[in-house]
Amino acid sequence: xxxxxxxxxxxxxxxxxxxxxxxxxxxxxxxxxxxxxxxxxxxxxxxxxxxxxxxxxxxxxxxxxxxxxxxxxxxxxxxxxxxxxxxxxxxxxxxxxxxxxxxxxxxxxxxxxxxxxxxxxxxxxxxxxxxxxxxxxxxxxxxxxxxxxxxxxxxxxxxxxxxxxxxxxxxxxxxxxxxxxxxxxxxxxxxxxxxxxxxxxxxxx
Amino acid sequence: xxxxxxxxxxxxxxxxxxxxxxxxxxxxxxxxxxxxxxxxxxxxxxxxxxxxxxxxxxxxxxxxxxxxxxxxxxxxxxxxxxxxxxxxxxxxxxxxxxxxxxxxxxxxxxxxxxxxxxxxxxxxxxxxxxxxxxxxxxxxxxxxxxxxxxxxxxxxxxxxxxxxxxxxxxxxxxxxxxxxxxxxxxxxxxxxxxxxxxxxxxxxx
Numbered sequence: 188x189x190x191x192x193x194x195x196x197x198x199x200x201x202x203x204x205x206x207x208x209x210x211x212x213x214x215x216x217x218x219x220x221x222x223x224x225x226x227x228x229x230x231x232x233x234x235x236x237x238x239x240x241x242x243x244x245x246x247x248x249x250x251x252x253x254x255x256x257x258x259x260x261x262x263x264x265x266x267x268x269x270x271x272x273x274x275x276x277x278x279x280x281x282x283x284x285x286x287x288x289x290x291x292x293x294x295x296x297x298x299x300x301x302x303x304x305x306x307x308x309x310x311x312x313x314x315x316x317x318x319x320x321x322x323x324x325x326x327x328x329x330x331x332x333x334x335x336x337x338x339x340x341x342x343x344x345x346x347x348x349x350x351x352x353x354x355x356x357x358x359x360x361x362x363x364x365x366x367x368x369x370x371x372x373x374x375x376x377x378x379x380x381x382x383x384x385x386x387x388x389x390x391x392x
Numbered sequence: 393x394x395x396x397x398x399x400x401x402x403x404x405x406x407x408x409x410x411x412x413x414x415x416x417x418x419x420x421x422x423x424x425x426x427x428x429x430x431x432x433x434x435x436x437x438x439x440x441x442x443x444x445x446x447x448x449x450x451x452x453x454x455x456x457x458x459x460x461x462x463x464x465x466x467x468x469x470x471x472x473x474x475x476x477x478x479x480x481x482x483x484x485x486x487x488x489x490x491x492x493x494x495x496x497x498x499x500x501x502x503x504x505x506x507x508x509x510x511x512x513x514x515x516x517x518x519x520x521x522x523x524x525x526x527x528x529x530x531x532x533x534x535x536x537x538x539x540x541x542x543x544x545x546x547x548x549x550x551x552x553x554x555x556x557x558x559x560x561x562x563x564x565x566x567x568x569x570x571x572x573x574x575x576x577x578x579x580x581x582x583x584x585x586x587x588x589x590x591x592x593x594x595x596x597x
Contacts, residue, residue, distance in 0.1 A: 218482040225430035225438035225476070233430035233438055235478035237487055271430070273440035277423040277482070282442055323596045391528045 201385050202360040202373040203248045206274075206283055213276045222274040224252070224353075226260055226289075227267040234263055240274075241308060244354055248383075250285065252353040253308055253316075256293050257324050261351065264289050270355060280365035285357045293351035304354075309346035320349040358383070368392050406590050407565040407578040408453045411479075411488055418481045427479040429457070429558075431465055431494075432472040439468055445479075446513060449559055453588075455490065457558040458513055458521075461498050462529050466556065469494050475560060485570035490562045498556035509559075514551035525554040563588070573597050 213219035220240045228234035241251045250272065254260065264270065272285040292301045309317065321338040323329070340347075360373040370392040375383040418424035425445045433439035446456045455477065459465065469475065477490040497506045514522065526543040528534070545552075565578040575597040580588040 216482075218480075221480060221482075223428035223430075223440060223478045223480070225428075225440035225478075227432065227436075227438055228476075231432075231472075232474040232491060233432055233440075233476045234489075234491075235428060235430035235438075235440065235476040236489055237478060237480045269437040271433075271438045271440040273428045273430075273442060275423075275426060275428070275442045277421075277426075284439075284441055286437060286439075325596050327596050329594045329596055389534045391530050391532050391534055 201248070202283070202357075202362055202371075202387075203243070205281075205362055209276045209279055209281045209283070213278045216278060219276060219278075222272045224260070225271045225273065226263040227269070228259075228263055229266065234260065236260065238353075241311070244304070248357055250355040250357065251304075251308065252355070253312060254351060254353055255320055255325055255349050256291075256351045257326075257349055259326055260353075261291060264291055264353070270353075272355065282361075282363040282365070284361040284363075285355065286359040286361075287355050287357040290354040290356065291351055292354060294346065294348055301352075305350070305352050306345055308352055309350055314340065314342050317347075317350075320347050363392060365392075406453070407488070407562075407567055407576075407592075408448070410486075410567055414481045414484055414486045414488070418483045421483060424481060424483075427477045429465070430476045430478065431468040432474070433464075433468055434471065439465065441465065443558075446516070449509070453562055455560040455562065456509075456513065457560070458517060459556060459558055460525055460530055460554050461496075461556045462531075462554055464531055465558075466496060466498075469496055469558070475558075477560065487566075487568040487570070489566040489568075490560065491564040492560050492562040495559040495561065496556055497559060499551065499553055506557075510555070510557050511550055513557055514555055519545065519547050522552075522555075525552050568597060570597075 210219065221237050222240055223235055224238045225233055225235045238252045238254065241253055243249060244251055268288050270287070270289045272283070274283040274285065292305050296302055296305070318338060318340055321340060358375045361370070362373070363370045370390050371387050372390055373385050373387045375385050378384050415424065426442050427445055428440055429443045430438055430440045443457045443459065446458055448454060449456055473493050475492070475494045479488040479490065497510050501507055501510070522545055523543060526545060563580045566575070567578070568575045575595050576592050577595055578590050578592045580590050583589050
């Protein structure tokens with residue numbers, strides 16, 4: 188087993204640069220933007236599902252995900268706002284475990300900046316993918332006699348009620364590189380009135 | 393959005409057959425046996441990492457994973473034994489969310505059948521992968537002056553102390569097929585002295 192601290196000694200940047208590099212080197216794979224988001228279920232058990240990374244919030248390391256307000260994860264996050272993303276890159280054999288608090292931004296949000304961010308994400312997604320927010324309530328049973336509804340969506344219309352954003356604010360990141368057998372943890376120290384301050388430590392894989 | 397209940401009407405088998413089919417149709421991808429296992433962390437937050445599916449326990453639908461007793465997930469599972477696997481198949485666009493109780497089988501187990509199962513999994517894994525259980529404690533800092541240790545492992549020797557199994561006994565499975573836009577939940581009813589009894593329901597994706 189390699190110790191790895193020598194090769195990692197060159198890593199002076201934060202974890203975000205490692206993630207940006209991984210995204211670049213796996214960009215040819217459509218699924219490289221798919222991540223697994225774990226939350227605490229209403230029964231106290233872990234809950235885990237695949238979601239799509241939609242980018243970082245502007246000038247930050249916060250992770251943006253589009254979702255439907257009617258899904259179970261929204262209920263879960265309102266009761267327990269912490270989540271961990273597990274992001275495995277199948278080509279470069281890198282894993283990021285990103286833990287932090289999640290902000291749910293729906294249409295009832297009172298912050299105009301957040302509402303603008305929600306609108307921006309809506310228009311950044313394809314018209315086809317916007318249609319899913321008009322469909323029947325996710326997770327509810329399909330009645331056998333349910334008629335197939337037809338929807339029409341004006342491409343210039345803003346976000347529908349069911350559309351919301353999850354914005355994960357990371358405070359702990361565990362990075363594993365299986366090709367190099369290297370692992371680093373990044374931890375942000377809480378600080379008052381200043382940017383988050385990250386420290387890192389090389390640990391055994 | 394497709395209703396899907398017609399096409400799924402042919403699904404009379406349990407979820408295990410769907411999973412076996414998905415494994416077969418994605419067998420050309422090495423990462424198709426990689427799954428994300430979510431647990432409850434010691435701080436009460438979700439914890440999520442990639443692990444490798446090693447097969448089903450004989451004649452059952454229990455899922456077997458090899459791991460190191462010194463990893464954080466063992467501590468977490470001893471305090472909160474429930475986990476959810478999220479398994480996304482990148483080629484067939486199928487997702488399985490498998491929730492259940494996890495049994496940790498290490499060398500101190502008093503059940504001879506379980507110890508035999510642990511030994512079987514040890515010998516089923518490659519000699520190279522057995523070496524990782526001899527390495528330094530996963531998750532602990534790498535001291536800068538730590539000498540690189542050399543290990544020798546007799547290929548005929550049984551499992552080392554750090555080797556253990558996780559056996560997840562599913563009681564809830566959420567299956568999503570993104571190509572067909574279909575979703576089914578499977579729930580096992582607790583029953584006394586008989587095999588688990590599964591019911592299924594077609595739900596909105």
